[in-house]
Amino acid sequence: MTVSSPDAVRDPERLTTPPQSCRRLNLLLLLSVLALALALAALGAFVLLRWPCEGKEKTVEIETAAKMSDAEKMATAARAALEIAVKPEVAAATAAKERNGAHLIAGDVEVTEKLVVPWHHSNYLDSVSIGPDFDYKPELKQLEILKEGLYYLYAQLSVTCVQDPCTQKGNITLAIERGALETSVLQIPLKLPEKKASTFSGTLLCLSRNDRLQGRLHVQGATKYTRWQLDQDNLNFFGLLRVRSACKE
Template sequence: MSSVPPSVNSGDVESPGVSHTRCRSLDYCLVVSITLLALTVGALCALYIIWEKPLKVYSVGHQGDKQTASAHLVADNVVLDNVTLSWTHTAGVGSAYMSSDFRYDSGELVVGRAGLYYVYSQLTLTCVALRDCPVNGSASLTALKTSGDNRTPVLTLGVQLNNSSNLSPPTSFSGALQQLSVGDRLSARLWTDLPTEHWQMDQQENTFLGLFWVSGAL
């Protein structure tokens, strides 16, 4: 007696075309998920670098100055004026240093290695009057990048005085990621309407300009 094979419902068997389409959809979702994860991690890393405190930024750059292109320049004149600042850049003089990937030329830091850099700067003022200094005024520092004949601001930071400015030194810090090419020049322009007999830049090397290499050219 011959046996009858069990009947098969066509709905119980997935066609090869449907299975292949589903696999392709899963692969696409996986690729998209990995890409989004990588972008999220990259964005978080960039935000972490950007929002770190000035001392942390300085520490990272200083620790890597022998392996990574980096520099940390401190203002060599504390007088407030509307001028392009000059800087102390010689290693061993205070906290200043400059790796071999840069050279200093008349107030400008000349880049010798292309790449993506974190550029940072801080402006700190101090009252030098015998009594409280007037607090009606402000000062600002603009870091500039010169590429050939083009000059563009990299970052700007400002100090607006208020009633608490006589209690603690008013300060402002800013940092930004910036693509730099070989031959680009960094400088800083100071502006103020404060009376110089009352206010000057802090003498404790708290006005500075620095940068460190993050990655290769984009």
């Protein structure tokens, strides 16, 4: 008869049931897996529910930014127009910086009654700027408007005496005219015989697509001023800036 030691005797339950520590470990692993699954589910729900809202919010933000951008552009143009009105000498540089404007310099012409002024119109010239919303017609000496809006229209007339003494007296007016009817929309009068004189003026004007502007000289006191010429120091110019895209009040 064989006698077994107590350590050699194995409990049948211990053969099929894992130790308590193993059960705890398995429970922890199970809870971890469940927690991870719940976290992934929550993340998926957040993604599905949140992203469409964020897309709508982004769309609203972009639309708002676009509207603010238009408002900022109008404010910038208004400030530029005011700057030109206060300091006409900055007109060329300001117009070149703004893409919604044009600035033209008068050509070398004599002061003659009803003369339609030719304008230098090449963007390669330092003091000339024509934005994409304008088209100069050299054969007609007219600037065509390609986009309607409220514009700040400005011009300056400057003459100088080329012969002494400057005895010819009278008045010279540069009229900016619109359309085939030659309706005057801006007038710059200048009284002679100052040795050298110039005057500047500007106004707000609603312009439509395909409107055309031109400059014409009018003289009183003589049909031709042989002793006077338009100043050639880029002081005879006309230009405009769009300060609003529509003419609504």
